[in-house]
Amino acid sequence: MNADCDPPADGRVVHVIVPDAIDDPLRPSGGNRYDRAVCDGLVAAGWDVCEHKIPDAWPQLGSTGTAALGRLLPHIPDGAVVLIDGLIAVAGAQGLTPAARRVSLVVLIHATPDDQAGAAPVLAAARRVIVTSDWLRGELLRRFPLRADAVAVARPGVEQNAPAGGTRTGRELLCVGAIASHKGQDVLLAALAELDDQNWHCRCVGSLDHDPSFVDQLFVQTHRAGLTDRVTFTGPLAGSRLDVVFAAADVLVHPARVEGYGMVVTEALARGLPVITTTSGGLVEAVGTTPGGERPALLVPPGDAGALARAISAWLGDAELRRRLRHAARTRRRALTNWSTTTQRVATVLESAR
Secondary structure, eight states, X not given: OOTTOOOOTTOOEEEEEEEGGGXXXXXXXXXXXXHHHHHHHHHHTTOEEEXXXXXXXXXXXXXXXXXXXXXXXXXXXXXXXEEEEHHHHHHTHHHHHHHTTTSEEEEEESSOOSOHHHHHXXXXXXXXXXXXXXXHHHHHHHHSOOOGGGEEEOOOOOOOOOOOOOOSSOOEEEEESOSSGGGTHHHHHHHHHTTTTSOOEEEEESOSSSSHHHHHHHHHHHHHTTOTTTEEEEEOOOHHHHHHHHHHOSEEEEOOSOOSSOHHHHHHHTTTOOEEEEOSTTHHHHHOOOTTSOOSEEEEOTTOHHHHHHHHHXXXXXXXXXXXXXXXXXXXXXXXXXXXXXXXXHHHHHHHHO
C-alpha cells in the first residue's frame, strides 16, 4: 500500500476511507473483513490504494471520527476516486456531501442505513454505490431515488477451509456475530430454553461491547432460563482461535433479525457446516442452493423463537436430516464466491467512476 499515493502508470488510484477497527481482532465484523479483503485485493490487482483509517468510527461514527473525517477530506485531491465505508459515509454525510462535488465518490453499503434521511443526500451525491447483495440493492432502490445503473452488487468472498468433522449427535451449536439486538441472540436463547430436555451445547462468539445494555439483558436471560452451563459466551475470536471453534461445531445458528448479506453464513459453508438461520434480508441469498437445488440450511422467520426451537430440535433429533444438510453444505462449499471475484467487481465500479 503506497502511503504517498503516487499513481501507477495506468493511473489506477483510489482513496479508501475505513474505520480504524478494520484490523482490530477485538472488534471483528463482516464489514471490516470485507473492507480489508477488498483493499488488499485491489493492491494485488495493481491499484495504488491510499488507505485512510478514521478513529471512533465503529460500530458507529462518533464526534471524534466526524472531526477526523472533516480534517481528511480537504487533503484528498480534486477528481480523486474515493471509496468510503457506508458506516462513515452515512453518519458523516454533512461534511462528505459537499466534497462529492469535486471527487468521484463511491459508497460501500454493507447494511440498510438506519438513518434514511441522513443517508439520502450522500447516496444521491455518490457517483456509484456498491452493495453486498441483490436484496440490499433492491432495498436501496426502493428507499432512495437512485439510478439503477449506479448501484452495483459485489457479494462478499470467502476463503475455503478444511471441512469441519462434526459430532455423531450434532449437539455442538455455534453462533457467531457481535452480541447485539439485530443479531438476535435473545431469540436464540428463548428457543434453547424450550429445548432443555435435549442434548446440546451452544457457543456464542462475538464482541460484548457493541451493545452493552443488550449484553446485560442477555446474561440475565441466560441465568433465568438456567442455561449458564450450556451456553458459553467467548467474546470476540479471530484467526486460528475462530478456526478452532468452527472446526468443533456441528451447525451454525444465525438468528439475525436483519442482515444485508450474512458473511458468517458463507464462512460456515466454506467449512462444510450446515446453517440454521432466518429469511431476513440477504441471508437466503448467502445460503444459496446446490446445483441440484438443495439448501444447506434450515430457514425460519426472523424473531420467531418457536420456529427456531423447532428447527434446532429437528436438527438434533433427525440423523438423516443432519446427513442431508451436511452433504448439501459440502456441495455448496465448492461454488462459493472467492475474494478475487469480489475485488474484480469492485474494481470495475471504481473504473467506471474515474
